[in-house]
Amino acid sequence: MTLSMLAHRDEVGLKDGLLLVDGQWRASGDGATWTHRHPATNEEIGTFPVATVQDVDAAVQAARRAFDEGPWPRSTASERIRVLRKYSDLLRENSQQLLSLLALDNGVPLSFGNIxxxxxxxxxxxFDHHTGWIDKAGGETFPPYQGGDHLAMTFREPVGVVAAILPWNAPFLLFAQKLGPALAAGCTVVLKPSEYATFAVLKLVELLTEAGLPDGVVNVVTGPGDPTGEALITHPMVDKISFTGSRVVGRRIVEASAGTMKRVSMELGGKSPAVVFPDAEIPLAAATAMGMVTMGLSGQACIAQSRALVHRDVYDEFIAVAQGVGGYMTYGDPFDPGVLASPLINERQLGRVLGYIEKGQEEGARLVMGGNRLDGDYGNGNFVAPTLFADVDNQMTIAQEEIFGPVLAVVPFTDEDEAVRLANDTEYGLGAGVYTKDAKTAFRVAKRLRAGTIGINGFQVEPHTPFGGYKQSGIGREGGRSAYEAYTELKTVLMPLTEAMM
Structure with a gap:
């Protein structure tokens, strides 16, 4: 039977989206809308406004007023803590509805959404973690350096109006990683969700209002990069841009920020290696690497270990286990608890991934499994079968470029030095995995890898640790104290304690 999402849409009660400007939900100025198509079926699910340049300006102006004149940046620590603690509680209370909206947005199965x-x-x-910094991240005092009776001290103040731009693949985590520290620090925000994952984000924002956040502190503009995103990143009243997405857009943001010296935090993807030594638990290593490019998001995750660098002594065993894991994946209705993997987000990405698979074969990689679009009951959706390439040279396109699909490229190596050289031979540096039973090897290799987060014999996300990349994987970190401080300006105040100025 052909798959359909329309019954789920009606059960969830999905409503068409609106912009949020200064506490008011409204349509776009010219009435233009975006129609969202579900990636599993390409059915029309709902619409939301395409914010015009004028709509974006109104949202930024509202955020500017809320920052310059409103109560939020001037609120006491206890007031801010009370609102954000309530918000964390509301998130947990509304978890199932939010997961259902996300399944209608990007097709990620509920089975994965509960991970x-x-x-x-x-x-x-x-949000809990960053709320904890509100009454703790202060400044410092310094003893006089040149002599004399005076005080030298620093204060942390909110950076101002933040443009927060989300991707479609992990909106819950990334919404929190951007708005959690921004709101805790006292900033105001103009938020642009991805046009491919808008409805769940709109619900996240509704809950902020319910938690007691004042009008204008968070504003929402919906729509694609042109015109909505471009108008936001170039607006002169924006003080900081926080973006997660592609390198192409990241480079444009750097260019746009130069004119007014906007602060910028960006995470721009990766081509993360899994480095597998001969003493590793091979089933664990293979299941982790293949699982990261197939289960849940079908490899549409920036941190996916999409290159497996495997010692020649265990190469064949790794390939066999990875193939078995790929064969275990199930597809279809994201509301079905037995479904483990999602479709690709749109037809453009479908064509892009199939093009990379073709390129891998042309360049001489051995296709072990997959490589095809799923047909039959799944033929209307953007499904690609789990794909495994062996005998990959690290200079091949599929080993160098971020595919963002269910494709694992396996590269052999002979010794530790070669493994480290291959792992670092990329323009990216977001994450990596090291698989070995030897602690010395694990830490030695982790220190040598040029990447922001290294998992040893596994990989996990922690809400209180910094996350971000080296090289072209981005600028700055999200998570932890460093993320909170990135939404502040550091001010130095000097005060003499005598009549004469120093």
Missing amino acids: YAASVTVAADV
Whole structure:
């Protein structure tokens, strides 16, 4: 039977979206809308406004007023804590509805949405963590350096109006990683969700209002990069841009930020290696790497270990286990608890991934399994079978470029030095995995890898640790104290304690 999402849409009660400007939900200025198509079926699910340049300006102006004149940046620590603690509770209470909306947005199955890193719970935990910094992240005092009777001290103040731009693949986590520290620090925000995952984000924002956040502190503009995103990143009243997405857009943001010296935090993807040594638990290593590119998001995750660098002594065993894991994946209705993997987000991404698979074969990689679009009952959706390539040279396109699909490229190596060289031979540096039973090897290799987060014999997301990349994987970190401080300005105040100025 052909798959359909329309009954789920009606059961969830999905309503068409609106913009949020200064506490008011409204349509776009010119009435233009975006029609969302579900990636599993390409059916029309709902619509939301395409914010015009004028709509974006109204949202930024509202955020500016809320920052310059409103109560939130001037609120006491206890007031801010009370609102954000209530918000964390509301997230947990509304978890199932939010997961259902996300399944209608991007097709991620509910079975995966309940895994911690993709869940509403992790978003609530991120807000809890950053709320904890509100009354703790202060400044410093310094003793006089040049002599004389005076005080030197620093203060942390909110950076101002933040443009927060979300991707479609992990909106719960990334909404929290951007708005959690921004709101805790006292900033105001103009939020742009991805046009491919808008409805769940709109519900997240509704809950902020319910928690007691004042009008204008968070505003929402919906729509694609052109015109909505471009108008937001170029607006002169925006003080900071926080973005997760592609390198192409990241480079444009750097260009756009230069004119007014906007602060910028960006996470721009990766081509993360799994480095598998001969003493590793091969079933664990193979299941982790293949699972990261197939289960849940079908490899549409920036941190996926999409390159497996495997010692030649265990190469064949790794390939066999990875093939078995790929064969275990199930597809279809994301509301079905037996479904483990999602479709690709849109037809453009479907064509892009199939093009990379073709390129891998042309360049001489051995296709072990997959490589095809699913047909039959899944033929109307953007499904690609789990794909495994062996005998990959690290210079091949499929080993160098971020595919963002269910494709694992396996590269052989002979010794530790070669493994480290291959792992670092990429423009990216977001994450990596090291698989070995030897603690010295694990830590030695982890220190040598040029990547922001290294998992040893596994990988997980923690709400209180920094996350971000080296090289072209981005600028700055999300998570932890460093993320909170990234939404502040550091001010130095000097005060003499005598009549004469120093």
